[in-house]
Amino acid sequence: MSTLLIAIGLVIIGFGVLGTIILPDIFLRLHASTKCGVTGTVTILLGLIFQSGSVAMAFRLLLIIVFVFWVGPLIPHILGVAYLKDQDAPKEEP
Amino acid sequence: MSWAIYTLYLFMAASLYRLVRGPTVYDRLLAFNLVSAQLILLMCFHAIRHDRSYYLDVAMIYTLLSFAETIAFVRFYRPNPRRESA
Numbered sequence A: 001m002s003t004l005l006i007a008i009g010l011v012i013i014g015f016g017v018l019g020t021i022i023l024p025d026i027f028l029r030l031h032a033s034t035k036c037g038v039t040g041t042v043t044i045l046l047g048l049i050f051q052s053g054s055v056a057m058a059f060r061l062l063l064i065i066v067f068v069f070w071v072g073p074l075i076p077h078i079l080g081v082a083y084l085k086d087q088d089a090p091k092e093e094p
Numbered sequence B: 001m002s003w004a005i006y007t008l009y010l011f012m013a014a015s016l017y018r019l020v021r022g023p024t025v026y027d028r029l030l031a032f033n034l035v036s037a038q039l040i041l042l043m044c045f046h047a048i049r050h051d052r053s054y055y056l057d058v059a060m061i062y063t064l065l066s067f068a069e070t071i072a073f074v075r076f077y078r079p080n081p082r083r084e085s086a
Helices: A002-022 A026-051 A055-071 A074-085 B002-021 B025-050 B054-076 B081-085
Strands: none
Touching (some): A002 A026, A002 B025
């Protein structure tokens, strides 16, 4: 169960990294990196909870999941708004 | 479990491509966030593997610190509002 969850999370993160490398526009990159990064991270942390020996480690992993779900979608929102408001940033042609 | 750690190192090295090549500073910040998420995962892997619970505390604090760092960089690179009104 734990190995399966870790493998699924690694595949999701791999797709996120691939999209971050090959996609042409910054908004597409934000989309790929956020969705795959947050989902893959939470999936791997869920898999690690099954392997943790004690209740204290499981609780801390659960707290890390809450933090990742909290700040994960906020960062690309801030980056996208800042990119839209930045007049000097070079606008790429896809 | 070591295969997952090596795969994560590979993904971090691949994410550094966007950090080096990114046309704007926002691309670099995006790649930095991806690398820091994978760094948090590596800390959790090593905590479970060596049975050290304080690595998880470090990972927890690093999650919030990378968020604060991104906000600080975005505010630092924000265009000057006084220049637009003048």
